[in-house]
Amino acid sequence: MTWQLDLLILALVLICAVATIMARDLLGAAVIFGVYSFLMCLLWAEMGAVDVAFTEATVGAGISTVLFIAAVLRTSRRCKD
Amino acid sequence: MKHLQEKAALREFGDNQIIRVSTRIMVPFIQLFGLYVIAHGHVSPGGGFQGGVLLGASYILLALAFDLKTSFKNFSESMNGILGNVGALIYVGTAVLCALVGGLFLDYSALTALLPIDPIQWRYLGVFIVEVGVGLAVMSIMLSLYWDLSSGGDMDEGL
Numbered sequence: 001m002t003w004q005l006d007l008l009i010l011a012l013v014l015i016c017a018v019a020t021i022m023a024r025d026l027l028g029a030a031v032i033f034g035v036y037s038f039l040m041c042l043l044w045a046e047m048g049a050v051d052v053a054f055t056e057a058t059v060g061a062g063i064s065t066v067l068f069i070a071a072v073l074r075t076s077r078r079c080k081d
Numbered sequence: 082m083k084h085l086q087e088k089a090a091l092r093e094f095g096d097n098q099i100i101r102v103s104t105r106i107m108v109p110f111i112q113l114f115g116l117y118v119i120a121h122g123h124v125s126p127g128g129g130f131q132g133g134v135l136l137g138a139s140y141i142l143l144a145l146a147f148d149l150k151t152s153f154k155n156f157s158e159s160m161n162g163i164l165g166n167v168g169a170l171i172y173v174g175t176a177v178l179c180a181l182v183g184g185l186f187l188d189y190s191a192l193t194a195l196l197p198i199d200p201i202q203w204r205y206l207g208v209f210i211v212e213v214g215v216g217l218a219v220m221s222i223m224l225s226l227y228w229d230l231s232s233g234g235d236m237d238e239g240l
Binding site for chain 2: 050051054055058059062063066067070071073074
């Protein structure tokens with residue numbers, strides 16, 4: 001609706017995306033990815049796609065964060081490379 | 082991380098009164114919201130997929146706050162398989178029934194041959210029936226994804 005808000009959320013989404021890739025701690029990366037999903041949900045709701053935002057909030061932020069954390073707990077937490 | 086995994090194996094991890102009580106309060110409301118989203122999916126945002134994910138998330142929260150054995154007492158593994166398959170069967174069954182009574186695949190207005198009400202009303206009802214099926218199937222898949230991933234496939238201990 002207002003492009004200033006769009007731009008602000010988009011900048012935060014980009015920061016979260018880069019932080020997810022750069023994080024050495026995989027558990028931290030999973031949590032930052034949850035934040036990324038919530039910001040993406042906010043962006044979609046703000047742009048008027050409520051249905052997509054709902055899916056992103058439930059699947060992206062709810063289930064996939066839990067699944068990522070479950071996967072990280074089964075492996076090692078530190079990134080090797 | 083080793084320390085965390087050892088604590089998780091000894092079940093001393095996250096065994097907290099506050100977490101257990103708040104989970105018990107939250108789970109029924111999440112399930113009620115999931116049912117609301119499924120039932121109102123054809124008139125408002127949401128639908129079978131989102132409602133099914135919410136229903137699955139409520140049981141995942143139960144399995145996270147307690148352990149997998151407690152969550153199996155509330156919702157057993159065989160029941161999960163049955164409900165998932167019934168959901169897929171409802172979806173495909175409705176679609177094939179439409180084709181059998183003379184319409185196209187997933188053409189709900191053809192179901193007037195079974196129950197003579199308005200074809201537009203049948204379209205409205207058909208979306209609802211299909212979304213109930215989608216919700217059941219998605220709930221089952223989300224739950225079994227979490228169960229398998231958190232216990233390494235052997236279903237005896239959770240996170």
